[in-house]
Amino acid sequence: MKILLMSGSFHSESKSIAILNAVKTYAPEHEYIFPWLDKFPFYCEDLSAKKPNEILELINTVKTCDGIIICTPEYNHSVPAVLKNAIDWLSRPAFNSVLKAKPITIITQASSPVGGARAQAHIKLILDSTLSTIYPCHEMMISGIDNILDNSRKIVDRKIESKLKMHLLGFFEFIG
Numbered sequence: 001m002k003i004l005l006m007s008g009s010f011h012s013e014s015k016s017i018a019i020l021n022a023v024k025t026y027a028p029e030h031e032y033i034f035p036w037l038d039k040f041p042f043y044c045e046d047l048s049a050k051k052p053n054e055i056l057e058l059i060n061t062v063k064t065c066d067g068i069i070i071c072t073p074e075y076n077h078s079v080p081a082v083l084k085n086a087i088d089w090l091s092r093p094a095f096n097s098v099l100k101a102k103p104i105t106i107i108t109q110a111s112s113p114v115g116g117a118r119a120q121a122h123i124k125l126i127l128d129s130t131l132s133t134i135y136p137c138h139e140m141m142i143s144g145i146d147n148i149l150d151n152s153r154k155i156v157d158r159k160i161e162s163k164l165k166m167h168l169l170g171f172f173e174f175i176g
């Protein structure tokens with residue numbers, strides 16, 4: 001399957017990207033596309049009329065992919081702007097965009113014990129408006145992320161590793 005990976009952070013030590021990299025190693029049989037959403041301009045109606053190439057490319061990727069996996073931190077009790085911006089770009093035309101009926105699953109992570117629960121809820125609310133199909137599951141939230149990754153940002157917590165693998169298995173079955 002062709003899977004789009006969307007991160008909510010893009011700094012050099014991004015834990016969200018580390019989790020998405022782990023996804024690739026846990027299910028290497030799939031094709032993954034990872035766009036650098038931080039390079040996108042802010043959504044603007046004027047730009048939308050003449051979309052930049054990277055936006056057209058992302059829209060086409062969503063059109064042709066089988067599913068989307070989002071991994072994001074929580075920023076100020078919500079979704080990082082970079083992720084919201086990408087969803088805004090993908091959400092037009094309203095209720096009939098490439099996101100309509102697209103299977104999506106959400107992974108949130110945080111150093112706090114809350115595990116990005118508020119970001120998780122907010123993304124669901126945002127995606128609701130796109131008519132995408134959110135994988136119905138036990139929410140995949142990772143708390144205490146700093147103890148789950150080692151210095152090279154590999155997952156070393158076996159419980160989380162197996163939870164993540166189960167989550168992915170369920171999501172791929174759901175898409176299939």
Ligand SMILES: Cc1cc2nc3c(=O)[nH]c(=O)nc-3n(C[C@H](O)[C@H](O)[C@H](O)COP(=O)(O)O)c2cc1C
Pocket residue numbers: 008009010013014015016017072073074075076077078109110111112114115116145
């Ligand atoms: C601007 C900003 C806002 C944040 N707000 C929250 C928050 O509301 N709740 C939370 O649990 N963590 C918050 N954090 C901490 C990050 O979510 C947490 O450290 C996360 O693991 C970073 O993930 P990343 O490496 O993918 O950027 C915030 C961090 C930043 C930079």
